[in-house]
Amino acid sequence: MGHRNKMNQTLERWSSRRAFILAVTGAAVGLGNIWRFPYITGENGGAAFLLLYVVFVVLLGLPVMMAEIMIGRAGRRSPMQSLGYLASRAGRNTGWRWLGLFGAFTVFCILSFYSVVSGWSIDFMVHAFRGSFSGQTAPQIGAYFNDFLANPARMTFNHTLFLVMTMAVVACGVSKGLERLNNLLMPLLYLLLIVLAGHAVSMDGFGPAMAWLFTPDFSAVTPMVFIHAMGHAFFTLAVGACALMAYGAYMPDHQSLPGAAAAVAVLDVLVALLAGIAIFSVVFTQGMDPGEGPALVFITLPVAFADLPMGAFWLGLFFLLLLLATWTSSINLAEPMVSTLVGWGLKRPVAALVVGICVWLVGLLCVASFSTLSDFHVIGSMNFFDVVSTIPPEIFLPLGGLLIAIFAAWVMPQQEALRALDAGPNGFRVWRAVVRWVSIPLVVLLLISPLFH
């Protein structure tokens, strides 16, 4: 163990502060912003949900994100090893390292559905560029999507392709090539979102969409809405699964962490808002249902572009960029599992292959959840896809985030926490007070709240 710890300390570093922010933004901005945010907001009544989600990003997501990256940075090992190492340095129980394994399990569940949904964007990208959606109406596009979901072979093909893309990159290590690709393409994604949201302004549904997104109706807020909003705050920031802990281990010295984390959170919320404006304007223009669920984006976006000049091109480009956004997130999702296996002595490519095969197999159950297994209810009325796309984000991530926060603010050597946060003694005291007296109690309260109903 000691020998291996020493070896792992010579980890790669991000080349600059900018590269670090880009990598974390790449992890954060993904399906959560463009696919999950609109449909979950639609299912939870709009503005009140949006407000809760933003509050939770500030009070929970952001402080816990700092805690998580801080642990990785102070440990400079795989999440499991960093936790064990820091616990032993503080003279605490090294059983804390199992938190790293829990994180790996969480990202495993998430990646299995993430890969399937990202596969949808591969299919839609190809068909958009071919012009298949041009001139089509909302019901026609809806039918196309339903046919696609009912076809396990097509879905499996795209799921496989996406997972191969992901694991190939992870097998090589998080390369500078990807850093640069991110660098080039993330701004393009923002640009396209602004164009889309700008286009939405001229639509009839823009006014109703803005009213629906920004006029909260608190009568719609049930305890479950709180849970959904908390889960989404963690999910969208990629917090609570030790995935950012893995990235934190590569963070260079002499860079303040809070500023970088805040920049990522602001970008992430902005992307979700722009996507929401663009999508709900179409929904209200076409008289569609905001509570449509996971299909929402895959129907509204093609509808929005169907009658635009060069619509096929822009739509294809949009799905390409969605694909790249999900690619950079899925690499982050795979990293804690792969780095854990590498920490156990496996070669990186072998570790990536093992993880890839396991995720692929579980992904097949997600694929089948839209056809043969659609009525196979795992919990209540939820089928397998519903379970893995709901329970890990809404329960595992908050629970993991809670333990990460406790570890950072109470367990690990506080001198090392102070150094890893790199925000001076006062900055550290503010961060720690927020984590100890706001974030931790709030997560506990929210996690136990359903028990009282």
Ligand code: PHE
């Ligand atoms: N943040 C990613 C998204 O919004 C999902 C993710 C969750 C990535 C957890 C890594 C870890 O799509």
Ligand code: NA
């Ligand atoms: Na996100």
